[in-house]
Amino acid sequence: MTPSTPSTRRSGGRSAGASRALDLTVVLAIVLPLITGAAVLLTRTDTPAAQDRGPAASALGAASVVCPAAGSPVAVTTASGTSGAALAEGLGGRAGGGSGGSGGSGGSGRGEVEVALAPDAVGTVPGLADEPVVVRAEDDLAPGLVAGRVAERPLRVAECAAPAPEQWFTGVGAGAGHSSVLELVNPDNGPAVADVVVTGRAGVVDAPDLRGVAVPGRSSVRLDLADLVPRRDELSLHVTTQRGRVHSSVVDRIDELGAGAAAEDFLPPQPEPATSLTLLGLPAGPGSRTLVVANDGDSEVRVGLRVLDERSVFAPEGLEDVRVAPQSVARVQLGATLGPLVADGALGLVLDATGPVTATLRSFVGGDLAHAVPAGEVASSTVAVVPEGRKRLVLGGATSTGVVEVVARDASGEELAAKRVEVSPDRGFAVGLPARAVHLTVTPRRTPVVGAVVAATGGSGVVRLRELVRSSLVPDVRPGLP
Structure with a gap:
């Protein structure tokens, strides 16, 4: 046997052992992470991704409506079916004409007075006839809070409504024969700011005094268009609230110069x-x-x-x-x-x-x-405060065959008449109402309708039916990801 043979065997043994060790290391490097990952997956408890949800409807806990200055008492009712007291406050005002500024806080309110309310009855705000009035109700009285203002001889009907972020008034005037006054009311303590875009037959009218109009807290501003944008053509107004809350209304006046007649009434807004x-x-x-x-x-x-x-x-x-x-x-x-x-x-x-x-x-x-x-469609039961005297309810806009139930009551809540009207598309319907009726309940079934009460004693006046506000939307707020 040669001396080199044993040496060759020892070298081969060392190579085989190193190879086996290397193979084991590679296997462990691959297998252990897989085992660890599998264990994590098996023991992990993932929280499912939150689904986007829209705001939820909640019972209305507080409501307020604003009535423009009309030189007449304010009538108040509620569709909630409960008794209690609402609070009414007169809001002072000033003539407007400048833009910019933030107005003041606090305000020129005249103090609150209570208005007793009972189911199906109409309460009256004492005094405060010559200034804007804000009516507030809370808890059970808030859903369906309704108010109205009627001046007599000549008849003038003023709608009371909650402040809206946008309103359109079409057909206002700024001339000698046809003129209009825009009233902006801020029912809250903080200042509010509104922009008014004026459009005429030739396009948008340059009206810098109507941009950034400041309305102090708990106060009002009156803007005479004949002074601010004098012109003879027909105009439209687009009122947008930029800060706070603002209720807007327009008094429209026709004056036949010379020996002609003169008359004025409130021009209601269109919501959009x-x-x-x-x-x-x-x-x-x-x-x-x-x-x-x-x-x-x-x-x-x-x-x-x-x-x-x-x-x-x-x-x-x-x-x-x-x-x-x-x-x-x-x-x-x-x-x-x-x-x-x-x-x-x-x-x-x-x-x-x-x-x-x-x-x-x-x-x-x-x-x-x-x-x-x-006016907008009415799909559920609604209530309106209407003038005394001769009048009728006019209905239209039904989208299918249905029924409209009408109940008329006096100021104390006593039922004077109850009628049932079958309605259908592409037709109008007129329902006579008792002269003493001042509280009207209209309930459409199986179809929405458009409606208005047309009064004809001491002049002409129109009260539009509107969907009542009975709930508020509460946003779905949850913690977000970092």
């Missing part, structure tokens, strides 16, 4: 432009009837006009479509067309537009002024 509008409230008698349509969009809009009566909705012969240029206002005189139709039973106008518009039908009949402005 729409392509389909129903205007209810056509007082009977000879006079002028002016339709004003505003287009805030960037494209021309064509508006078709139809008349609503108790038989159908139809387009009168010779009544052509209205074309409204972008960012402008159009006016159409309808006295010659609508006068005979109203005498024959016409109840309102239906407008169908190719783009969103706002509109008002202004009637100057028998020396009195009245406005028909679109």
Whole structure:
């Protein structure tokens, strides 16, 4: 045996052992992380991803409505079906004309007075006739808080509503024969700021005094358009709240210069432009009837006009479509067309537009002024405070066959009349109401409707039906990821 043989065997043994050790290390390096990962997966308790949820409806715990200055008492009721007391406060005001500034805090409130409320009855706010009034209710009285203001001889109807972030007023004036005053009310302690965009027949009107209008806390500002933007054409206003809360209203005035008559009434707002509008409230008698349509969009809009009566909705012969240029206002005189139709039973106008518009039908009949402005659909039971005297409820806009239940009561809550009206699409309906009725409950079933009460004692006035606010939206707030 040669000496080299044993040496060769020892070298081969060392290589085999090192190889086995290396293989084990590689295996452990691969297998151990896999085992560890599997153990983590088996023992991990993941929380499922939170699903996005919208706000939830909650019972309304507090509500407030603002009534513009009208020289008359404020009538208050609630649809909650409970008794209690609401609080009313008069808010002082000042003439406006400047922009900028933040206004003041605190305010010029006149102190709160209690208004006793009972189910189906109407309470009256004592005093405070010549200034804006804010009415507040809490807890069980808050859902369905309703207020109204009616001045008599001549009849003027002022709507009371909660402050809104945006409002449109169409058909206002800023001249000698037709003028309007915009009132902005801030019901809260902190200052508020509003912007007003004015649009006329030739486009947007330069009105720097109406930008950044400061409204001090618990106070009001009155803006006379004839002083701030004097002009003769028809105008529309788009009021936007930039800070705080603001309630806006417009007093509209017609003055036939010389020996002519003069009259004024409140011009209700439209909550937003729409392509389909129903205007209810056509007082009977000879006079002028002016339709004003505003287009805030960037494209021309064509508006078709139809008349609503108790038989159908139809387009009168010779009544052509209205074309409204972008960012402008159009006016159409309808006295010659609508006068005979109203005498024959016409109840309102239906407008169908190719783009969103706002509109008002202004009637100057028998020396009195009245406005028909679109109202939203009412799908559930609603309550309205209405004037005493001769009046009727006008309904339209049904989308299917249904029933509307109407209950009229006096101020004490005594039921004076209960009626059931079968309604259907493409027809209008008129319901006579007792002269003593001041509280009206209207309940549509199986179909939404559009409605208004047309009063005719001491002049003409229109009270629109509106969906009541019975709940508030509470946002879904949860901790977020870091």
